[in-house]
Amino acid sequence: MQQKFLTNPAPNEMPTRADVVIIGGGPTGAAAAWAIERAAPGTRIVLLEQSAQLAAGASLASLENFRTCWAAPCLHRMMIRSRDVFFRADEYFGEGSNLGIKEQGYLFIAFNDDQAAVLKSDVEHLQRCGLSHMQYLNADEVGQRYPWLKGRVAAAKFDAHAGWLDSNALVYAFARATSSTTFLLDVKETRIRVEGGRVQGVTTSLGAIDAPQVVIAAGANARAVGRTAGIEIPIVVRPRQSFTTGWRHDDFAEEMPCIISGAPHPHVRPEARSGAIFGWEYRINSAKIDPENADGHDDALINPVWPVDTLRDPRFPSLTLSLLARQFGHKPGEGFGDPRYLRGIFHRAGYYVYRDNAYITTPKGRRQGYASQRAIIDAWPGIDGLFLTVAHVGHGIMSAPAAGEILASRLVGQPLPDPEFAAFGLDVPYVEHDSGGLSGSGLPGDE
Ligand SMILES: Cc1cc2nc3c(=O)[nH]c(=O)nc-3n(C[C@H](O)[C@H](O)[C@H](O)COP(=O)(O)OP(=O)(O)OC[C@H]3O[C@@H](n4cnc5c(N)ncnc54)[C@H](O)[C@@H]3O)c2cc1C
Numbered sequence: 030m031q032q033k034f035l036t037n038p039a040p041n042e043m044p045t046r047a048d049v050v051i052i053g054g055g056p057t058g059a060a061a062a063w064a065i066e067r068a069a070p071g072t073r074i075v076l077l078e079q080s081a082q083l084a085a086g087a088s089l090a091s092l093e094n095f096r097t098c099w100a101a102p103c104l105h106r107m108m109i110r111s112r113d114v115f116f117r118a119d120e121y122f123g124e125g126s127n128l129g130i131k132e133q134g135y136l137f138i139a140f141n142d143d144q145a146a147v148l149k150s151d152v153e154h155l156q157r158c159g160l161s162h163m164q165y166l167n168a169d170e171v172g173q174r175y176p177w178l179k180g181r182v183a184a185a186k187f188d189a190h191a192g193w194l195d196s197n198a199l200v201y202a203f204a205r206a207t208s209s210t211t212f213l214l215d216v217k218e219t220r221i222r223v224e225g226g227r228v229q230g231v232t233t234s235l236g237a238i239d240a241p242q243v244v245i246a247a248g249a250n251a252r253a254v255g256r257t258a259g260i261e262i263p264i265v266v267r268p269r270q271s272f273t274t275g276w277r278h279d280d281f282a283e284e285m286p287c288i289i290s291g292a293p294h295p296h297v298r299p300e301a302r303s304g305a306i307f308g309w310e311y312r313i314n315s316a317k318i319d320p321e322n323a324d325g326h327d328d329a330l331i332n333p334v335w336p337v338d339t340l341r342d343p344r345f346p347s348l349t350l351s352l353l354a355r356q357f358g359h360k361p362g363e364g365f366g367d368p369r370y371l372r373g374i375f376h377r378a379g380y381y382v383y384r385d386n387a388y389i390t391t392p393k394g395r396r397q398g399y400a401s402q403r404a405i406i407d408a409w410p411g412i413d414g415l416f417l418t419v420a421h422v423g424h425g426i427m428s429a430p431a432a433g434e435i436l437a438s439r440l441v442g443q444p445l446p447d448p449e450f451a452a453f454g455l456d457v458p459y460v461e462h463d464s465g466g467l468s469g470s471g472l473p474g475d476e
Pocket residue numbers: 052053054055056057058077078079080083084085086087088089090091092093094095216219246247248249250251254269270271308378379380381418419420421422423424425426427428
């Protein structure tokens with residue numbers, strides 16, 4: 030029987046031929062293998078991972094959250110489909126699959142009337158799109174549900190179809206569910222071979238593999254991998270941070286939802302029995318890192334800086350906590366202002382990867398770029414057999430199953446699972462409501 034996970038294989042074990050090679054073993058590469066096998070059973074796939082284990086990229090720093098409330102139809106349909114797969118894990122990944130799902134919801138908080146109006150119009154929009162579970166809560170309703178927020182919060186938006194899971198378990202569930210994929214670990218120096226406008230396969234530190242189809246799923250390294258095929262993938266990366274604490278204040282109980290606070294949107298959720306995990310899309314000044322590498326706007330970098338941990342800002346945990354304490358009116362020593370939060374912190378960094386070819390056309394006909402939330406899941410034009418699943422921003426875990434299915438339909442030549450998913454095409458410059466992420470609803474006037 031063929032061994033599925035190979036590290037440093039003997040020459041006679043090393044696969045030299047495949048139908049599809051996938052470069053990158055994070056959530057999107059593993060999901061691609063799972064979905065290709067479902068779409069075309071028996072396809073011989075080799076997945077190449079540069080680390081000694083799968084899921085060694087951005088998911089290590091992630092909050093592992095999922096939610097359905099995305100303003101753009103392509104995005105909320107992608108999340109609805111993915112959530113469906115998470116909840117039917119036994120059916121899709123095999124009996125006994127445990128993804129560690131906790132569906133405790135997402136509570137977006139408004140502290141003033143302007144923020145409340147944005148949440149209200151966002152909920153109305155989502156309900157019109159069919160997300161009937163979305164709720165707008167006024168101040169009294171928030172206070173009744175969560176007494177510690179009483180008197181402080183103006184309103185909230187609640188997504189009950191949201192929560193978190195174990196991203197490592199998800200990646201390995203994808204892997205275990207594929208029977209015709211060989212996972213080659215610790216593979217370095219992968220280069221894509223192209224001849225006469227066609228993919229021929231790859232060369233690696235372990236040897237060459239012939240394959241007519243190659244998928245780039247290398248997260249923040251995707252641009253560098255693309256260059257080995259002579260292409261420049263239009264993506265930029267933005268460093269993002271998170272930290273876990275071993276302690277949590279009593280009011281922020283184990284069954285609380287993930288809280289997305291008002292602008293600038295620090296967020297936090299309970300973690301394990303006694304801790305919490307925090308995030309904030311806090312911007313660094315990329316021009317200070319290396320002007321050549323800055324994309325010329327905000328904190329985007331053209332090439333990732335490795336190791337990404339060197340970009341951690343040591344002030345990030347205390348800044349995030351003091352921001353939350355200020356927003357929730359906690360004095361020093363109270364709630365998020367309690368110094369016990371700062372003991373034994375585990376602080377991480379990773380990249381959000383964005384497409385860099387999204388733009389709107391102004392009434393005067395000028396192209397204005399924007400930070401799209403849409404991944405690129407498509408064939409690369411001009412090189413037969415080359416595919417991309419990249420730019421999964423801050424939601425590559427929650428969207429992984431649907432992203433895998435979109436990639437598989439492109440690769441196998443089947444219709445997309447949902448016509449809305451055409452929006453993930455490489456050359457789709459704009460779709461409505463496609464911006465904002467956590468820092469906005471993506472609705473007009475909310476940028
Ligand atoms: C702070 C933070 C918080 C986040 N929170 C969430 C969240 O709550 N929910 C959510 O859904 N998403 C979240 N994300 C985003 C999520 O982690 C990413 O969107 C997701 O990990 C992208 O998956 P990927 O497979 O494309 O890339 P990655 O996870 O980066 O995986 C890429 C893989 O490819 C491998 N690789 C790279 N280069 C090569 C090469 N040349 N050869 C072979 N292998 C290679 C890497 O080692 C890695 O294993 C967060 C991210 C960050 C940084």
